[in-house]
Amino acid sequence: MISKVQLNLTCKDTSFYSFIRKENFKQNKALNTGLALMHSYSILENVSGGEEVKIEKEIKRTLSKIENLKKRIDTNGEKINLEQKKINTNLVKLSKLKENRLKLKDDFRDNYFESDSLQHVLKTMNIIQEDTADLVIEKLNKDYSLNRILKGEESLKTYNENTPLMINSKKIIFKYIDNNFYIKNMFGYKVKVKNNISFLNKYNKFVSNKYILSRIDENFNHDIDNTYILDFIINNIVNKKYNIFNSCLRFTKDNLLIMEFLIDMPEVNDKYIPIKKRTLGVDLGMRNIAYLCLNDNISIHKKIGTSDKFIKARKIINFHELKNSDKLNTVKLYKKVELETYSNRIINHIIDFAKYNFCEYINLEKLQVNEFGKNLFDGWTYANFQKNIEHEAAKEGIIVRYINPSFTSQKCSKCGYIHKSNHILSDFKCSKCGLKLDSDYNAAINIARSNDFM
Ligand SMILES: [Zn+2]
Structure with missing residues (x-):
């Protein structure tokens, strides 16, 4: 690419x-x-x-x-x-x-x-x-x-x-000094690379500076630190995995000096080598559509989407189902497609996040039909979601596993104490160790770390 x-x-x-x-x-x-x-x-x-x-x-x-x-x-x-x-x-x-x-x-x-x-x-x-x-x-x-x-x-x-100003790509040599990238001897000057970076892919579509591997969607708020991407790209250039060409320098309207170049990036899934046993826990929540967290580093976590749009899309379907009218079937079908598209976007983001963090596994709860009140999906959407996420993950070499959903939201992710009576909707509070955490985040940690496979 x-x-x-x-x-x-x-x-x-x-x-x-x-x-x-x-x-x-x-x-x-x-x-x-x-x-x-x-x-x-x-x-x-x-x-x-x-x-x-x-x-x-x-x-x-x-x-x-x-x-x-x-x-x-x-x-x-x-x-x-x-x-x-x-x-x-x-x-x-x-x-x-x-x-x-x-x-x-x-x-x-x-x-x-x-x-x-x-x-x-x-x-x-x-x-x-x-x-x-x-x-x-x-x-x-x-x-x-x-x-x-x-x-x-x-x-x-x-x-x-x-x-x-066109410059000779062969003369751009990156150097890593004190946690910063420099360009070695650019016309005799020591030039520092600042931490902002953006990409345009071959379709000339802007890819957010924070989410390079993603099929981008503006509705989602990406919060991955972009220094990681800079390291990733420049390391690959230094190691001659990416060739750079068509390099030039230009000033922006705000007088910032920008260096632009093209790189030929090999498709990511060609060389995907996951970190052994690293697992992404995915909680399909009530407040967030999904909450993601790694098993071995819980500081790497991410919310996907707000629930409003999803609930709205789902409600319209239910409303039309009540009317049960043939005339509305087209609308119903259209909304169903829309919902599926939305669900596929969520899947893309989950897979990208997993890939980005080199996960070997994705853990999901094995949900029963009667448990769908617990999150934003209905039975039909969830069945599709499962089928599609397994398919997409397999394409990237990531394995989807299902775990026992019992107590994932009631269990304290820090001390393991289970609050049986407590159906948690807002923040999780542990009465034993005092942990206070977003309840979806707490559940995502439990899901990522669960060994109770089904
Ligand atoms: Zn606790």
Whole structure:
């Protein structure tokens, strides 16, 4: 998968920023110069201007005159000879004009384009760093098409301060010092990578800076620390697992310096190696649609979705079911599809979270039909949910296990004391050890750590 990475760069030495602006200006000048040369040559080579047409017509007319004269040569000897002399002189003059016109084109080519002369021109003009002349030419070849311009499909480009500064990807070398990433020797400066990062995948869809592996959904609030992703990406670059290309620098409207590049990331499931026995507990709760927590590190936990939207979608279905009218079947079906789509999104997020944290297992409660009052799912949705999550997890190499649901919400995740009488809706409070916790979070921990499989 080709993804675009954006990193915010900072440098203590502020002269770095003006250096980048100057370089950008010089590179744009080179691009504009190169483009002007390419365009001039294309015009000479491909476009018949008025002059060539005039010359060609004149030559043709002269040649046909000669033909006519030849036919009449016997009858009118001397007069015709004189006229032919005049015509021949004219013909020589015209041929010379044509020759000059062709020579102009050849001279232009010889001076600016023969072998590496465009590069040579750009270099000797001293407006560009030597190693980026290739990038300039590559970009010009990509950007310029006389054909498209003549058809009016595009106009001749200009490169201005909004054009990013292309940099040589091979020269970007990351270095890890004191918990921070730096770029080693960027034009002689020590440049720090700030902790923000974002991705655009091949569909050019924005992928949140906090949730790289996800199929994104704005309704969900992601709270994974993004330093983890930065480490993940840059480590893979350092270890040469990801190749970076098309690198450039640009300033945002707020004057932040951004480095952009593309990386070719191998599909994640190709290389998924889980941490042995790491389990993600999933509590399908009352207040949150799902609450996720790891068995071996309970500080890694996550709420998914608020219940409002889900309850609303489910209520509409129940309402129509009461009416039991054929007319409403289409609406019912539509709502059912909507609910299933929503449920699939939740599954995507659970799988992503599990993958992200290298889980080997996902633990779910084995719920009976009569227990559906306990969470936001009804029997039909839950059966589908189970089927789909197993399927999706299997694709990623994660195993779904079902555990005994007894006491998952009544048991204290810290001391193990079971509050039998207590059906918990708000915060869980342990009367034995005093633990106070979101009740769905408490249940998720118990589910993640349960060995009572069914
Ligand atoms: Zn307790």
